[in-house]
Amino acid sequence: MYKELNTSVCTLMTPGPVEVEPRVLRAMCTSILGQFDPEFTELMNQTMEMLRTVFQTKNHWAFPIDGTSRAGIEAVLCSIIEPGDRVLIPIYGRFGHLLTEIAERYGADVANIETDWGQVFDPQVVIQEIRKVKPKIVAMVHGETSTGCMQPLKEIGEACRELDILFVVDAVATIGGTAVKVDEWKIDAAIGGTQKCLSVPSGMAPITFNSRVEAVLLQRKKIERGLTDASEPQNQQARLIRSNYFDLSQLMDYWSPVRLNHHTEATSMLYALREGLRIVLEEGLEARFIRHKLHEKALVQGIQAMGLKIYGDPNCKLPVVTSITIPDGIDGESVRRMLLQDFQIEIASSFGPLKGKIWRIGSMGYSCRKKNVLHVLGALEAVLIRHKVKVCAGDAVQAALDIYQKEE
Structure with a gap:
């Protein structure tokens, strides 16, 4: 007998699909x-x-x-x-x-x-x-x-x-x-x-x-x-x-x-x-665009404070997707698996020439909110420490909170 459907509740921070x-x-x-x-x-x-x-x-x-x-x-x-x-x-x-x-x-x-x-x-x-x-x-x-x-x-x-x-x-x-x-x-x-x-x-x-x-x-x-x-x-x-x-x-x-x-x-x-x-339309287009930019800024500041590098030209960055260069010697898929298994957070890898070289975090729509940004920053930091990556422990969430306190 098949059981009644009861899927896990995950924090989806991929470039799609996102939380509904x-x-x-x-x-x-x-x-x-x-x-x-x-x-x-x-x-x-x-x-x-x-x-x-x-x-x-x-x-x-x-x-x-x-x-x-x-x-x-x-x-x-x-x-x-x-x-x-x-x-x-x-x-x-x-x-x-x-x-x-x-x-x-x-x-x-x-x-x-x-x-x-x-x-x-x-x-x-x-x-x-x-x-x-x-x-x-x-x-x-x-x-x-x-x-x-x-x-x-x-x-x-x-x-x-x-x-x-x-x-x-x-x-x-x-x-x-x-x-x-x-x-x-x-x-x-x-x-x-x-x-x-x-x-x-x-x-x-x-x-x-x-x-x-x-x-x-x-x-x-x-x-x-x-x-x-x-x-x-x-x-x-x-x-x-x-x-x-x-x-x-x-x-x-x-x-x-x-x-x-x-x-x-x-x-x-x-x-x-x-x-x-x-x-x-209830939120308003401009207000919605400003919200996405705010959470992007907090996410980017947190990633950089942790000691990681944002991938790509910052002058043409997509506001709703943040690409992160995977540190040398780190198995990107192992990090993603641990995020999902231990924190119920999903982020994405990439394709073609970038496969295994970057992670991609989506901050889109309903997934684009303060709780999710702080959650993914804290969890990513913890997982990287488990993978022996030298990060600035504790700085990521604090950097994001600084953005929120200044701009909210």
Whole structure:
């Protein structure tokens, strides 16, 4: 016989998933409504409205894709990429490689530029490459959780708009934790995530896109319905959107007043997203961003007071992820195991060239609070002492408390 589910209570300080807001968990227990019940479709409308505010956009289209964050990325890219389209993807961490793989799977001719992990691009370097490559689409990661770095986007977005290039941004790690200014930065399509700064379980991917993207979708929809001029090339079949589930042109009908059935909506997840967004707006965007910066500052001061080094260029640090260089001769996975087993705290390692070289601590959403920061600092210090690392015992928590006393 299987026992009743009773999972451990952990302090999640990874770059995702993070601890879910208790009010979100309560919302998920709400009674199920039919997906076309007027009460439910009104919740859909409210979710769209709140997403526009969080994305800082006046776009009409702002809704979630059912699936994890990657589902949102795939929905946007597969819906606007036609075979042979030139796509420029600058890479400064793991998730630039993910954008590249997805774009290539849908037939894109991808051009990459790369910089060292722990750095970001000077926007002028990207703009110079845009003028050289002349792509249809530029796709970039805003907050690269694999390194803890954040890419400035405003100048790049302005250059793309000037050159009539679509600008797609992976804002999975940043939405709800730091500013994502879709309209001001001239972003044509942005993808967010629920399981990070929104403090909602993984399972939906909020997206938004503007009329420039909509025009591409509607043109492809005409091809699908055979409404294009007969003189067009014979390879129209190759220009169809390859996915049914991720076809934004169909999802637009589902999220419009037409309510054309596309899939069965993930009812409880929509409740969760709506409540998560409501909580974000109740706190206020600017207040929320200030809160994330405060706890980041306390965490960084504590880490440095302990004698550890922050990894990466501090000028481009992602406010919601702090990367720490693992001291020489230390088994990073042993430290993580002890944190989890003895303190019920989970932090993350990294990928690729940084595997075994850094730890990553997320301070996102509901996990981003004083109790958690002090807990992880004290526990990490204790575990490092057990691993014979020379640390400044007692200084980490005191340094964080100094920040809180000055700025709270």
